[in-house]
Amino acid sequence: MRPKNGLEPAPPLRLVDVSKRYDSGGGGVVVALSHVDFAVARGEVVAVVGPSGSGKSTMLNVLGLLDEPTSGRVELDGKPTTGLTEAQRTDARRESLGFVFQEFHLLPTLTALENVRLPTAFLPGDATDRARDLLERMGLGDRLDHTPDELSGGQKQRVAIARALINEPSVLLADEPTGNLDRETGRNILEEFRRITDEDDVGVVAVTHDDLVTEYADRTVELVDGVIRRG
Structure with missing residues (x-):
């Protein structure tokens, strides 16, 4: 439904003309991202694909406020994050973003x-009740008291997803979410x-080498040499 003022709401997460350059030493410069415009909407799954070294991880780090662009801006709910202190960036990540990693990173x-x-x-x-509810939604109601070494790869990833959702983020950022899983578990x-x-x-941005992810995405973005080719 269109808002009463006739304006579409700002996307929860957006890159506007973002470039990221690194000093490679000896006076050289590596351009990891070049003038990237990108947005994810609530309720949308976007797959980000591309060869190794194409800038996918850099893009995810910039989206996740883990790294700052050299130029351009990152917006959360239409508000630029430029100039935020490290503490403010940490608060923004906690309030708006969830992270899911290939290696699970469970304690x-x-x-x-x-x-x-x-x-x-x-x-x-x-947050115990919400954590329990999330795990039950993930089909892990009988695994609440199990440690990671007592869980399968798919169960660990479900725990990681539940952890990413605990603060009710607007966007979930996933780095190779099926990378350590077999095909059937990846589909699950x-x-x-x-x-x-x-x-x-929730909007989902999944950086991946796995074509399976694109089957479940609403949209696929391809990065080549730091430039978006489609999406």
């Missing part, structure tokens, strides 16, 4: 429930992404 000594609650450790309130994880976009109205 081995914590249970599934404790891993999901971890991002809320220094926030007011008790991608179906979870589709369910998340449908039920929670």
Whole structure:
């Protein structure tokens, strides 16, 4: 439904004319991103593909406020993030973004429930009920007290997704989310992404080498030498 003022809401996450350059030493410069315009909408899955060294990881880091562009701007809900202090960037990530990694990055000594609650450790309130609900939605209601070494790869990735959703982000950023999974488990994880976009109205950006991810995406963006070729 179009808002009453007739204006479309700003996308939750957008890059506007973003370039990222690195000093390669000896006076050389590496251009990782070149004048990239990109946005993800709520409820949308976008796959970002391209060869190794094409700038996909740099783009994900810039989207995730883990790295600042050399030029251009990153916008969260229509507001530029330029000039934010490191503490403000951390707060913005916690409030608006969730991260899912190929290697899961679960703490081995914590249970599934404790891993999901971890991002809320220094926030007011008790997130136990929400963490439990998220794990139950992921089909892990009987694995709450299991540590990562007691879980399969697909179960670990579901725990990681639940952890990424604990603070109710508007966008989920996924780095090779099916990279360590077999084909069937990868499909199950991608179906979870589709369910998340449908039920929670979350946008998903998945950087990947896996063509399977593009089957579940609403849109595919190709990066070549730091330039968007399509999408």
